Amino acid sequence: MSNIILVGMMGSGKSTIAKRLESLLTYDIFDMDHEIEKANHLSIPQIFDQYGQEYFRDLEHKMCQSLDLDKTLISTGGGVVLNDANVSALKKLGTIIYLKANVEVLFNRLQDETGHRPLLDQKALLKQLEDLMENRKDLYEAAADVIVDINHISLEDLGQEIIKNLKEIGYKF
Numbered sequence: 001m002s003n004i005i006l007v008g009m010m011g012s013g014k015s016t017i018a019k020r021l022e023s024l025l026t027y028d029i030f031d032m033d034h035e036i037e038k039a040n041h042l043s044i045p046q047i048f049d050q051y052g053q054e055y056f057r058d059l060e061h062k063m064c065q066s067l068d069l070d071k072t073l074i075s076t077g078g079g080v081v082l083n084d085a086n087v088s089a090l091k092k093l094g095t096i097i098y099l100k101a102n103v104e105v106l107f108n109r110l111q112d113e114t115g116h117r118p119l120l121d122q123k124a125l126l127k128q129l130e131d132l133m134e135n136r137k138d139l140y141e142a143a144a145d146v147i148v149d150i151n152h153i154s155l156e157d158l159g160q161e162i163i164k165n166l167k168e169i170g171y172k173f
């Protein structure tokens, strides 16, 4: 299946980059968190508040298992790689791109956004990001077909950079 799946930490810009790629390729966009919110008529923070993280992970897992998409840019939530079965399901759907950023870059981007991210709180942000990254970095790298360093690149250039990387591994658009 020829989908492009974006994984990476909160703040790595998955949804934004999906939109950028959408304008460069004739692909649709599927934002998993957004679809979970729509299906449950609740925002992600509301799901965490009312039902807890485990419940959210279950919704996320069920969504991974049920995806039936083609020629689509799939933007995932940052924790999707925590479950091996999610990664296996995503791998069957297409090529996984890890948007790799330093914790400092993520910190700068996320400072004003902690209200929308239930796993982060403003004061403890840097430490939380470091801990999440420590737990997840190997999982992101193991899941990825392509790793793109996004620390020193503009959004404009990033779209082209991802397309270049995909072509290098034989991806046909």
Ligand code: S3P
Pocket (backbone or CB within 6 Å): 008, 009, 010, 011, 014, 033, 044, 076, 077, 078, 079, 080, 117, 118, 119
């Ligand atoms: C999460 C990341 C969020 C969302 C949820 C949990 C995580 O998505 O799925 O708040 O565990 O990293 P984004 O990566 O799009 O912020």
